[in-house]
Amino acid sequence: MNRYTIANIPGDGIGREVLPAGVRVLSAVAQRCGFALEFRDFDWSCETYLATGKMMPDDGLTRLADHDAIFLGAVGYPGVPDHVSLWGLLLPIRREFDQYVNLRPVRLLPGIRSPLRDKSTGDIDFWVVRENSEGEYSRIGGRTGTGEDEIVIQQAVFTRRGTDRILRYAFDFARKLGRPHVTSATKSNGLYHSMPFWDERFAAIGAEYPEIATDQYHIDILAARFVMSPERFDVVVGSNLFGDILSDLGPGVTGTIAVAPSANLNPPRRFPSMFEPVHGSAPDIAGQGIANPIGQIWSGAMMLDHLGEAEAAAMVLAAIEAVLLDPQADLTPDLGGDGSTADLTRQILEKL
Amino acid sequence: MNRYTIANIPGDGIGREVLPAGVRVLSAVAQRCGFALEFRDFDWSCETYLATGKMMPDDGLTRLADHDAIFLGAVGYPGVPDHVSLWGLLLPIRREFDQYVNLRPVRLLPGIRSPLRDKSTGDIDFWVVRENSEGEYSRIGGRTGTGEDEIVIQQAVFTRRGTDRILRYAFDFARKLGRPHVTSATKSNGLYHSMPFWDERFAAIGAEYPEIATDQYHIDILAARFVMSPERFDVVVGSNLFGDILSDLGPGVTGTIAVAPSANLNPPRRFPSMFEPVHGSAPDIAGQGIANPIGQIWSGAMMLDHLGEAEAAAMVLAAIEAVLLDPQADLTPDLGGDGSTADLTRQILEKL
Numbered sequence: 181m182n183r184y185t186i187a188n189i190p191g192d193g194i195g196r197e198v199l200p201a202g203v204r205v206l207s208a209v210a211q212r213c214g215f216a217l218e219f220r221d222f223d224w225s226c227e228t229y230l231a232t233g234k235m236m237p238d239d240g241l242t243r244l245a246d247h248d249a250i251f252l253g254a255v256g257y258p259g260v261p262d263h264v265s266l267w268g269l270l271l272p273i274r275r276e277f278d279q280y281v282n283l284r285p286v287r288l289l290p291g292i293r294s295p296l297r298d299k300s301t302g303d304i305d306f307w308v309v310r311e312n313s314e315g316e317y318s319r320i321g322g323r324t325g326t327g328e329d330e331i332v333i334q335q336a337v338f339t340r341r342g343t344d345r346i347l348r349y350a351f352d353f354a355r356k357l358g359r360p361h362v363t364s365a366t367k368s369n370g371l372y373h374s375m376p377f378w379d380e381r382f383a384a385i386g387a388e389y390p391e392i393a394t395d396q397y398h399i400d401i402l403a404a405r406f407v408m409s410p411e412r413f414d415v416v417v418g419s420n421l422f423g424d425i426l427s428d429l430g431p432g433v434t435g436t437i438a439v440a441p442s443a444n445l446n447p448p449r450r451f452p453s454m455f456e457p458v459h460g461s462a463p464d465i466a467g468q469g470i471a472n473p474i475g476q477i478w479s480g481a482m483m484l485d486h487l488g489e490a491e492a493a494a495m496v497l498a499a500i501e502a503v504l505l506d507p508q509a510d511l512t513p514d515l516g517g518d519g520s521t522a523d524l525t526r527q528i529l530e531k532l
Numbered sequence: 533m534n535r536y537t538i539a540n541i542p543g544d545g546i547g548r549e550v551l552p553a554g555v556r557v558l559s560a561v562a563q564r565c566g567f568a569l570e571f572r573d574f575d576w577s578c579e580t581y582l583a584t585g586k587m588m589p590d591d592g593l594t595r596l597a598d599h600d601a602i603f604l605g606a607v608g609y610p611g612v613p614d615h616v617s618l619w620g621l622l623l624p625i626r627r628e629f630d631q632y633v634n635l636r637p638v639r640l641l642p643g644i645r646s647p648l649r650d651k652s653t654g655d656i657d658f659w660v661v662r663e664n665s666e667g668e669y670s671r672i673g674g675r676t677g678t679g680e681d682e683i684v685i686q687q688a689v690f691t692r693r694g695t696d697r698i699l700r701y702a703f704d705f706a707r708k709l710g711r712p713h714v715t716s717a718t719k720s721n722g723l724y725h726s727m728p729f730w731d732e733r734f735a736a737i738g739a740e741y742p743e744i745a746t747d748q749y750h751i752d753i754l755a756a757r758f759v760m761s762p763e764r765f766d767v768v769v770g771s772n773l774f775g776d777i778l779s780d781l782g783p784g785v786t787g788t789i790a791v792a793p794s795a796n797l798n799p800p801r802r803f804p805s806m807f808e809p810v811h812g813s814a815p816d817i818a819g820q821g822i823a824n825p826i827g828q829i830w831s832g833a834m835m836l837d838h839l840g841e842a843e844a845a846a847m848v849l850a851a852i853e854a855v856l857l858d859p860q861a862d863l864t865p866d867l868g869g870d871g872s873t874a875d876l877t878r879q880i881l882e883k884l
């Protein structure tokens with residue numbers, strides 16, 4: 181029997197409510213499909229920070245390293261500045277474990293109403309491949325001068341290795357999907373050094389995949405096109421920041437922010453990959469038991485897929501879709517229902 | 533009689549088609565309202581660059597300096613890399629003339645169909661105030677290393693003066709509009725230095741305006757909210773890059789990319805301000821005479837307003853709205869019609 185060890189990090193806010201829902205669904209499907217998941221809990225969060233001054237212990241990364249995957253809820257909570265909480269937990273995991281791909285589907289699901297008119301299930305269905313280890317997200321820089329004369333420097337670093345590998349991943353992924361079309365997000369008209377370089381590498385790597393069509397848009401107009409013509413995309417590749425923006429905007433366009441999953445992948449599998457919902461810790465609704473668990477559960481399906489349990493992954497996704505299509509379903513408030521996290525989880529378990 | 537001298541820069545592509553349309557409408561309204569506009573043409577473009585190696589002559593900025601305003605079409609054309617054309621013309625004008633505010637309305641106009649469902653005229657009506665002189669748009673940085681080891685540095689520079697003045701502009705503008713609510717675009721969870729500083733200054737300047745409500749969102753979720761709940765915004769303030777993205781996404785959401793105007797303002801009026809449509813040079817449709825002139829004409833209305841001719845500005849806007857509402861109107865293809873640039877301009881002139 182295949183056996184996988186998973187490091188659970190519920191984190192903050194609704195992360196603590198949806199992660200257990202994900203664990204229940206994954207455990208159920210593992211049992212049905214005949215593999216074993218061993219979950220180990222790591223209770224690292226903003227609370228840990230407030231108590232200890234650190235988001236995780238000094239040997240935190242080492243302790244995570246011998247797991248097959250990391251299953252994360254959400255990080256960030258009022259009282260701890262975001263740049264402290266994220267750079268103390270989520271971002272070091274992405275970087276130290278070289279999870280250089282952030283992969284997110286943008287898909288109009290059955291039963292979910294897109295804010296766009298004239299779009300129905302199947303019309304919007306593409307992937308955002310985001311660089312996840314370098315670029316604009318950087319701690320290089322700082323402040324100088326005082327008072328009125330203060331200036332702040334923020335440095336972005338793009339390496340050729342880092343750029344090439346994410347572009348190659350995007351092209352390989354498009355080939356694997358059988359959707360031979362990759363769109364690049366750029367802003368080479370404003371960002372003088374980084375983006376002309378990005379464009380150059382996109383052209384160079386693209387040339388290695390002559391059967392794959394390419395196009396590129398500046399991020400401003402690309403964001404507008406996500407709204408005006410989302411059906412034209414297959415695989416969209418962007419830098420850390422641009423990919424971040426597009427992979428929230430995409431689920432916004434499909435009405436699925438609370439539902440969207442993400443995978444932080446280390447493709448060579450030297451380190452564990454991490455799976456987390458796109459949504460954040462949502463302090464405004466935390467503690468009420470009404471958070472939508474689908475983003476977490478779908479992230480769990482991506483994790484199963486990554487672990488090689490593709491059939492189990494497909495079963496989870498089918499169960500989610502079945503609930504969304506069921507007119508009797510008791511959905512959470514964000515989907516227009518008045519069900520709880522527990523209700524929605526139970527219904528997904530029933531459909532399994 | 534008030535007399536204003538305007539520097540016309542048609543630029544490239546459809547800029548050369550829509551700018552003359554703007555000039556015709558402004559000239560007509562000036563005559564009706566009893567002021568004089570003297571237009572002087574500056575034929576600087578990518579063609580100039582291909583012929584001379586420069587987008588404008590060395591004394592270009594000096595020659596523009598003694599005008600009351602600059603009226604620009606669009607810059608950028610295939611064959612000249614964008615970072616060359618933009619940093620050779622548009623961006624130096626913005627910077628040397630300290631046009632530190634980029635102001636853009638996001639408004640669902642009568643007669644225009646938003647890609648969003650359930651939204652109609654009046655539902656979406658807010659302003660994006662974008663920092664226009666510093667921040668992420670920067671030529672500081674460069675490349676080092678060769679081949680596989682190449683790395684690229686891109687530096688963003690935020691000054692306290694530059695940050696404070698744009699934030700103050702946003703608050704003053706909200707006060708002037710009578711819409712006491714300012715939203716800030718941030719990304720302090722990822723961009724470790726620049727955005728925590730931005731947030732700090734937003735809080736500090738906001739405290740000077742106790743009657744104005746504030747909120748802030750990370751740019752990723754803010755982009756999604758532009759789609760999910762655009763009616764909640766009044767004035768949105770963002771850095772150069774974030775403001776750029778939001779002020780294209782906004783018109784995307786209202787279906788008005790081809791129609792949206794922008795003002796690049798030097799609020800102390802020490803230097804000329806510049807007015808240009810949001811759209812680009814659109815090489816794909818250039819030369820066909822079918823470009824929508826409304827973005828240019830509406831930018832012209834913003835220019836009149838800035839020059840102190842508020843009544844004339846309102847007349848131009850009313851004429852645009854009247855044409856859009858006229859079921860007989862012969863609109864350009866982007867608005868679903870089959871009219872030409874000239875047809876649409878003539879109809880606006882008739883409504884004046």
Ligand SMILES: CC(C)[C@H](C(=O)O)[C@@H](O)C(=O)O
Pocket residue numbers: 369370400618622776810
């Ligand atoms: C052409 C480009 C440099 C410009 C910008 O990004 O500022 C444009 O997108 C705009 O918004 O005016």
Ligand SMILES: CC(C)[C@H](C(=O)O)[C@@H](O)C(=O)O
Pocket residue numbers: 266270424458721722752
């Ligand atoms: C929490 C934040 C640092 C993170 C990011 O920007 O990467 C989040 O928005 C995401 O997309 O996973």
